[in-house]
Every structure is written in structure tokens, then in C-alpha cells.
Amino acid sequence: MTTPALADLDGVEGARVLTRLDLNVPIDDGRVQDDTRIVAAIPTLNWLGERASVIAACSHLGKAKGSPDPAYSLAPVAPVLAEALGRPVRFVDDCLDPGIADAEPGTLLLLENLRFYPGEKANDEAFAARLTASFSHYVNDAFGTAHRDHASVSAAPRRFGRGKKAAGFLMAAEVSALSRLVRDPEQPFVAVVGGAKISTKTAPLEALLDRVRTLLIGGGMANTFLKALGHEIGRSLVEDEMLSTARDVMDTAADRSIDVLIPTDVVVTDAIDAPSIVEVVAADAIPPDLMVVDLGPESHQRFAAAIGGARTVFWNGPMGVFEIEAFSRGTMAIATAMADCPGFTVVGGGESVLAIRRAGVVDRIDHVSTGGGASLAFLTGDELPALAALEE
Numbered sequence: 435m436t437t438p439a440l441a442d443l444d445g446v447e448g449a450r451v452l453t454r455l456d457l458n459v460p461i462d463d464g465r466v467q468d469d470t471r472i473v474a475a476i477p478t479l480n481w482l483g484e485r486a487s488v489i490a491a492c493s494h495l496g497k498a499k500g501s502p503d504p505a506y507s508l509a510p511v512a513p514v515l516a517e518a519l520g521r522p523v524r525f526v527d528d529c530l531d532p533g534i535a536d537a538e539p540g541t542l543l544l545l546e547n548l549r550f551y552p553g554e555k556a557n558d559e560a561f562a563a564r565l566t567a568s569f570s571h572y573v574n575d576a577f578g579t580a581h582r583d584h585a586s587v588s589a590a591p592r593r594f595g596r597g598k599k600a601a602g603f604l605m606a607a608e609v610s611a612l613s614r615l616v617r618d619p620e621q622p623f624v625a626v627v628g629g630a631k632i633s634t635k636t637a638p639l640e641a642l643l644d645r646v647r648t649l650l651i652g653g654g655m656a657n658t659f660l661k662a663l664g665h666e667i668g669r670s671l672v673e674d675e676m677l678s679t680a681r682d683v684m685d686t687a688a689d690r691s692i693d694v695l696i697p698t699d700v701v702v703t704d705a706i707d708a709p710s711i712v713e714v715v716a717a718d719a720i721p722p723d724l725m726v727v728d729l730g731p732e733s734h735q736r737f738a739a740a741i742g743g744a745r746t747v748f749w750n751g752p753m754g755v756f757e758i759e760a761f762s763r764g765t766m767a768i769a770t771a772m773a774d775c776p777g778f779t780v781v782g783g784g785e786s787v788l789a790i791r792r793a794g795v796v797d798r799i800d801h802v803s804t805g806g807g808a809s810l811a812f813l814t815g816d817e818l819p820a821l822a823a824l825e826e
């Protein structure tokens with residue numbers, strides 16, 4: 435099944451198009467703090483702008499609970515979007531406002547937060563019917579919500595036939611890059627998995643075992659692997675209920691001759707926020723009163739060497755508490771190794787993307803996925819409701 439692209443749209447000239455974007459940007463005191471997602475939406479809006487008559491952009495923002503909440507209004511996004519596009523943007527303070535039907539040709543509307551209605555999260559048919567009522571075409575460019583069965587990405591596109599709905603440029607780029615990791619990835623395929631916990635990533639971890647040659651485990655979740663191997667891990671973050679999962683991953687990998695690299699040396703500290711002790715110890719000699727917060731230098735060199743020899747690499751989850759400079763070396767070393775790798779490189783995940791930005795290597799990564807949960811669901815092989823609805 436292929437996801438329809440913008441070029442597959444029929445009769446988009448002069449059409450009225452509803453576009454679902456990911457404008458879920460951080461807002462503080464009524465001001466947009468980071469315009470990355472707004473800027474990322476521009477290519478699709480420009481393409482539509484050259485063809486369509488009326489464009490309405492819709493999105494969710496923050497944790498709105500099904501009723502209007504000024505803290506989560508999309509209003510502050512409108513001027514930033516207008517500036518980035520170089521054309522006026524009219525903000526509509528209710529995504530179901532009947533006046534939307536009367537918008538003049540040439541208008542670009544930004545609709546208020548979809549999650550001000552409970553129907554959005556409930557994937558409610560009636561809400562989707564009202565949302566789409568005055569549009570002939572639908573475009574989804576919000577990959578970050580593609581794994582959610584919500585009305586604007588699921589019930590809404592189902593109301594449009596073939597040729598009347600498509601993925602925008604961002605969504606298409608995500609699908610094409612992530613597909614290279616799922617369908618016949620070029621070998622050797624190395625996956626680097628870290629971050630805080632195994633419990634949030636069990637399914638993708640198991641799915642990766644169907645495809646990778648080498649698995650590198652770092653971050654907080656590596657502690658659970660170290661404990662499963664019988665090592666003392668002191669006061670480190672650990673998930674005791676995941677010890678058997680860690681053992682299963684190692685057993686499956688052994689059965690399939692997949693190399694699993696676990697840290698052999700680690701950085702330990704006494705207190706993350708106010709450390710007085712920061713030292714490198716062997717992974718089998720972690721002092722009981724300290725905690726693991728980063729890979730040691732031998733480990734990040736081994737990990738970097740594995741990445742250097744890969745034809746395909748996927749990385750999700752920082753290798754340590756990289757937010758703190760003293761514990762960021764492992765994560766920065768992996769970011770650099772990804773950037774230097776001649777193979778096809780993909781990074782996904784909220785904190786992981788922050789880490790490669792901090793390392794200054796975003797431009798040297800082949801694909802930076804904007805959707806943490808959505809990219810993991812795609813890798814797991816789950817059907818993404820938003821893609822299924824576009825392909826129907």
C-alpha cells in the first residue's frame with residue numbers, strides 16, 4: 435500500500451483544502467518558544483497556496499482536555515505562521531465555526547485547537563463531519579500524531595475519496611525514510627536504543643530484533659540489562675519488572691546471532707542535580723551508593739565503531755542524562771558517530787532529537803523523525819491510523 439502524495443491530488447486547483455498540521459509548539463506567556471514545527475509546515479502550505487483557493491490549517495496543542503482553555507490556544511501561532519509564509523493568516527477561534535464555509539478565495543485560515551472538542555480524541559464521526567464540511571480536499575502533514583486514532587487524522591480523512599486526500603511533504607518524507615528501516619534495510623543495520631526506560635519501548639525493541647545485525651543498548655534502560663546480567667547497579671534508575679524482558683531480548687538476539695552491546699564501563703555519580711562525585715567505573719564494579727548516568731569512554735568508542743561500520747542506523751533514546759553537561763559525553767559521541775557514518779542514518783524521539791541538535795549535527799543525519807511515538811509505532815510494524823485513513 436502506498437500513501438498518496440500531494441502530486442496524486444485530483445482537482446486541487448481552486449479547491450478548498452483542510453490540512454492537518456503539527457503545530458503543537460511550546461508556548462510561554464502567549465509567545466511561541468520554538469518555531470521548528472511551524473517552519474517545517476511551510477513547504478506543504480506553499481505548495482497548496484500556489485493551487486488551492488481556501489486553505490484551513492488545523493492542529494492540536496498541548497494537553498487541552500476537550501473544552502476551550504486559553505493556555506492551549508493556537509492564536510499565538512498565527513502571526514508566526516504569517517511571518518514564515520509571507521502571507522496573511524486569519525485565526526478562527528473555533529475549529530467548527532460555521533463562518534469557515536464563507537472564507538473568500540485566497541484565504542488561509544488557522545483553526546483553533548482541535549482538542550477544545552472532546553470529539554477530536556474520541557475519533558467522533560459527527561465532529562469529523564462538521565470539521566470537514568466545507569472542504570473538498572484533505573492533506574495530512576502531522577506525522578507526530580499519525581499513530582493516534584483521533585478524528586482529525588482518522589475519521590476526517592475517511593470522509594474523502596481517493597484523489598481527494600494526501601500526505602504532505604513532511605509525512606511523505608517520514609514514511610519514505612522509515613520504510614527503509616522496515617522493508618529490507620541495507621545490512622549491516624545497527625540500532626541504538628537508550629533513553630529512560632525499557633517499558634516504553636519493548637515492542638519496537640522486539641521488532642528491531644527481526645531486522646538488525648547489531649543492537650546497542652545505552653541510557654537508563656541499559657541498567658536493567660546490567661542487572662539482568664547479575665551486575666550491581668547501585669542506586670541507578672532500573673525497572674525490576676523488566677528484568678525478564680531484558681533477558682528475553684538478549685536470548686532472542688543470541689539465537690539469531692545478533693550482537694547486543696551493553697556498556698562495559700559507565701559514568702557514575704552520587705547526585706544528578708548536584709554531583710560531588712563523577713567517575714568512570716567498569717560496568718561490573720558499580721559502587722552500591724552511586725548511580726549510572728552515562729556511557730564510559732570505552733563503551734562509547736565501541737558503540738561508535740559499530741555505527742561507523744553500518745549501512746543503516748536507527749537511534750532512539752539518549753545514552754545518558756545528556757541534559758547535564760558532565761553526563762552528556764556518551765550521547766554526544768553517538769551523535770558524532772551518526773553524523774560521520776556513511777550509511778543511511780535516522781534519529782527519532784523527543785530527547786534524541788534535542789541531543790543531535792545540541793551536538794550540532796542535524797544536517798549530517800539523513801532523516802530526523804519529528805514523531806517520537808509515531809516513528810516507534812511505524813518501526814514496530816503497527817498500522818498507523820492516519821496512514822491507513824489516507825490509503826483507504
Ligand code: ADP
Nearest residue numbers: 629630653654726727751754755783784785786
Ligand atoms: P526519547 O524522547 O528520545 O525517546 P526517552 O524519553 O526515552 O528518549 O528518554 C530520555 C531521557 O532519558 C532523558 O531525559 C535522559 O535524561 C534520560 N536518561 C538517559 N540515561 C539515563 C540514566 N542512566 N539514568 C536516568 N535517566 C537517563
Ligand code: MG
Nearest residue numbers: 783784785806
Ligand atoms: Mg522522551
